[in-house]
Amino acid sequence: MGPSVAYKYMKESRGGFxxxxxxxxxxxxxxxxxxxxxxxxxxxxxxxxxxxxxxYLQDFSFDYSVGSNRELTGLFxxxxxxxxxxxxxxxxxxxxxxxxxxxxxxxxxxxTGIDNHKRCITFGAWLLSSESIESYSWLLHAFKKTFxxxxxxxxxxxxxxxxxxxPVVFKNARHRLxxxxxxxxxxxxxxSHMAKTDVLKKLCDLIWNETIFKEDFELTWKNLxxxxxxxxxxxxxxxxxxxxxxxxxxxxxxxxxxxxxxxTRSEAxxxxxxxxxxxxxxxxxxxxxxxxxxxxxxxxxxxxDHDSRYTKPDFKTGLKLKVEAVEFxxxxxxxxxxxxxxxxxTLSLCFKNGKCGELSKSIFDKKIDKRCEEKKEEIQYVIRExxxxxxxxxxxxxxxxxxxxxxxxxxxxxxxxxxNETKMQNx
Numbered sequence: 001m002g003p004s005v006a007y008k009y010m011k012e013s014r015g016g017f018x019x020x021x022x023x024x025x026x027x028x029x030x031x032x033x034x035x036x037x038x039x040x041x042x043x044x045x046x047x048x049x050x051x052x053x054x055x056y057l058q059d060f061s062f063d064y065s066v067g068s069n070r071e072l073t074g075l076f077x078x079x080x081x082x083x084x085x086x087x088x089x090x091x092x093x094x095x096x097x098x099x100x101x102x103x104x105x106x107x108x109x110x111x112t113g114i115d116n117h118k119r120c121i122t123f124g125a126w127l128l129s130s131e132s133i134e135s136y137s138w139l140l141h142a143f144k145k146t147f148x149x150x151x152x153x154x155x156x157x158x159x160x161x162x163x164x165x166x167p168v169v170f171k172n173a174r175h176r177l178x179x180x181x182x183x184x185x186x187x188x189x190x191x192s193h194m195a196k197t198d199v200l201k202k203l204c205d206l207i208w209n210e211t212i213f214k215e216d217f218e219l220t221w222k223n224l225x226x227x228x229x230x231x232x233x234x235x236x237x238x239x240x241x242x243x244x245x246x247x248x249x250x251x252x253x254x255x256x257x258x259x260x261x262x263x264t265r266s267e268a269x270x271x272x273x274x275x276x277x278x279x280x281x282x283x284x285x286x287x288x289x290x291x292x293x294x295x296x297x298x299x300x301x302x303x304x305d306h307d308s309r310y311t312k313p314d315f316k317t318g319l320k321l322k323v324e325a326v327e328f329x330x331x332x333x334x335x336x337x338x339x340x341x342x343x344x345x346t347l348s349l350c351f352k353n354g355k356c357g358e359l360s361k362s363i364f365d366k367k368i369d370k371r372c373e374e375k376k377e378e379i380q381y382v383i384r385e386x387x388x389x390x391x392x393x394x395x396x397x398x399x400x401x402x403x404x405x406x407x408x409x410x411x412x413x414x415x416x417x418x419x420n421e422t423k424m425q426n427x
Contacts (some may be wrong), residue, residue, distance in 0.1 A: 043072040046283040050077055059083060063142045067129070074138050075106075075283075078124035078146050081298065086123045086147050089113045091255070093123070093151040096178075107131060109139065116330045117304040122297060123147065125290055127283075133161045140169035153254050157181050174254065177246040179207060182239065189235040199228045207247060211413045214249045255405075307331055316342050324398045340408055341394065 004027070010020045050062040062077035094112045109126040124146065128135045144150070153174045156162045158181060166175045186203055187194065194200065206212070206220050221240060225231050244250040281289065308330040316338055325334055397404040 042282045042284060046072075046075070046287060049284065049287070053077070053079075061146045063145070065138055071129070072106075072283075073129040074127065074135060074142070076124055076126040076139070076142050076146075082123050083147065085115070085121050086113070087149065089115050089121055090123065090147065090149060091152045092155065093153070093173075094155040096157060111143065115301060115304075117301065117308070117332045118336075119301065119304065119332075120297070121301065122294055125294075131159065131161055133164050136161050136165035137169060140165055144169060153251070174251065175245060176251060177242070179246050182246055183207060185235070189233065190230075199224075210248045211409075211416045212249055217243070217247060217249050304330065304332070313338075328399070328401065337404075337408070340412075 011017050014020055054060045059080040065074035067073045090113055095109055106127040106129055111123040113121050115121040126139050150170050150173050153176050154166055155176045157178045202224055230236050313334055397407055
């Protein structure tokens with residue numbers, strides 16, 4: 001906020017310009033004098049401010065590094081709430097760097113996770129003077145010192161310095177490359193092959209397939225390389241060698257809940273903080289803007305907590321599931337699971353109790369040929385059995401979240417398998 005805008009806010013909050021105790025030029029002069037007062041001592045002021053926070057705030061942490069010329073090269077801070085959030089939601093960690101922060105062109109690196117409402121949550125803020133291996137190593141060591149528990153997976157872009165720094169510091173965490181960044185390079189590396197029909201679509205369909213197994217991925221990749229004569233393409237060969245760092249099939253034992261397979265979340269956070277920052281800010285100003293943005297994020301998290309605890313969702317099924325699930329899941333997660341269950345039960349619900357309504361009649365006519373008249377009763381009986389089996393499994397698993405997620409994933413895999421088989425039959 002500039003001096004002119006600040007002066008207008010003062011006027012509105014105090015009931016008129018005459019009650020502000022200053023003039024428009026006064027506010028501009030104050031900003032000028034304040035910047036002159038900071039002068040070359042910006043970093044010192046920032047460090048002193050963080051030291052005072054550490055003295056007065058419970059469980060507040062910060063660290064900094066300086067270069068050979070005593071210039072500030074690295075800085076980070078995290079408060080008690082950030083540490084509490086990390087202990088709950090730090091299994092998967094994403095980070096991405098941006099330059100839109102301060103007048104010293106220091107790199108802003110927020111560490112981002114996903115909370116239980118499927119929204120971004122910031123664990124801490126880092127400023128670096130460069131993107132060297134040494135800088136990222138210092139950063140990750142400082143992070144590990146503050147948050148001793150290692151994440152299961154770290155999602156970051158294909159930066160050479162990060163690729164080398166992560167495994168040195170986090171020996172037990174898996175490093176996953178950002179799939180979105182990789183897929184964006186397809187076009188540049190396909191060259192003249194872009195003229196080939198469906199090459200880009202087939203590649204994207206393959207890499208974004210979350211149900212495919214390692215063997216199937218490797219076979220399909222090989223077939224695509226053969227089909228479009230990409231076997232001699234160095235970039236595609238290199239990405240295939242690194243497939244265990246970015247293809248979902250190699251991360252099946254890790255729980256992502258479909259939330260973080262790219263750094264898009266981190267980039268969205270950078271954009272969010274960038275709206276409150278600019279390249280002319282002093283460190284003290286940036287710190288204030290960051291705290292304001294972080295408090296806004298936490299306010300939304302508290303509101304989501306309140307809504308999940310004290311409001312009732314819209315139910316779309318009559319299953320017993322609705323009573324237990326609404327107490328167990330946050331609101332956003334409940335709606336996602338409810339949508340998937342409704343989608344998986346749509347066909348069986350059409351024939352509930354042996355009654356064939358308009359929707360079921362439409363599906364019946366489209367999917368079944370003349371043989372339906374001979375086997376109509378048998379088909380309806382099987383569908384009722386499937387409906388009962390689905391309700392039975394859901395009722396048994398509703399209080400075991402992990403098994404319920406596995407059951408959902410198995411159903412999704414079966415749906416994909418059936419869809420692929422029926423497509424092949426219709427070709």
